[in-house]
Amino acid sequence: EIVLTQSPGTLSLSPGERATLSCRASQNINSIYLAWYQQKAGQAPRLLIYGASSRATGIPDRFSGSGSGTDFTLTISRLEPEDCAVYYCQQYGSSPRVTFGPGTKVDIK
Amino acid sequence: QVQLQESGPGLVKPSETLSLTCTVSGGSVNTGSYYWSWIRQPPGEGLEWIGFIYYSGSTKYNPSLKSRVTISVDTTKNQFSLNLTSVTAADTAMYYCAKGSMTTDAFDIWGQGTMVTVSS
Numbered sequence: 001e002i003v004l005t006q007s008p009g010t011l012s013l014s015p016g017e018r019a020t021l022s023c024r025a026s027q028n029i030n031s032i033y034l035a036w037y038q039q040k041a042g043q044a045p046r047l048l049i050y051g052a053s054s055r056a057t058g059i060p061d062r063f064s065g066s067g068s069g070t071d072f073t074l075t076i077s078r079l080e081p082e083d084c085a086v087y088y089c090q091q092y093g094s095s096p097r098v099t100f101g102p103g104t105k106v107d108i109k
Numbered sequence: 110q111v112q113l114q115e116s117g118p119g120l121v122k123p124s125e126t127l128s129l130t131c132t133v134s135g136g137s138v139n140t141g142s143y144y145w146s147w148i149r150q151p152p153g154e155g156l157e158w159i160g161f162i163y164y165s166g167s168t169k170y171n172p173s174l175k176s177r178v179t180i181s182v183d184t185t186k187n188q189f190s191l192n193l194t195s196v197t198a199a200d201t202a203m204y205y206c207a208k209g210s211m212t213t214d215a216f217d218i219w220g221q222g223t224m225v226t227v228s229s
Contacts, residue, residue: 035215037156044205044222045156050215057217088156092214097169098146098158 002027004089004101012107019076021104023089028069033093036065036074039103040085048087049074076106084108111136113206113220121200121227127193131206131220138182138189139164144209145189146216147180149202157202161209162189196227 003026013019023034031052037045047056049065052072062077076083089101117129131145138145146161160170162180170178174193182189193200203224207216 033214035213037216044219045216046219047213047215047217050213050217054213056213056215090156090215098161098171100156100158102155
């Protein structure tokens, strides 16, 4: 079973700063099967990144994804107040077919 | 643009069956490149994948829930459904339906979610 670990648990930054979120898998995964989601308080998750580095429709270019193997990163280049949310990574493919990481909470100071 | 809407009881008694429906609008559940999923989130916790169904009726379930879960699709109503048997308080959660795409291998459309509480 593939387990996803995310770090840090919470990130507190100021507007305009760069946020770097990590997702580590317990086994190698094909990068085409790694996605990132944003979940704001009281809302459903929203797809940000698929295939480790492709932005979903309508996602601003300040969001970018990278990585391969077991280590993946979501970067928010210039934080804006509306980026306050919990961010989840997710893998598709290995049993169980879908797993999510525990999330990283991003607070805007 | 595809939209999803969950519906079903907000309160279920322990040991009973939780039944939810997701109505798909702006698209068809019969689309071959999509799969239709249920994902849940206990209060204050993270996301847990329950399972999904392809338009063909083929299903995949989370092994931790497999013995209690059935996901089905009704093409005549453009809906898909979740049945979770023998529920306990641990099944209390926000339940989301979501559309997966074989193009992205990710869940690109989500419903707003429906809260289900298991309590007597």
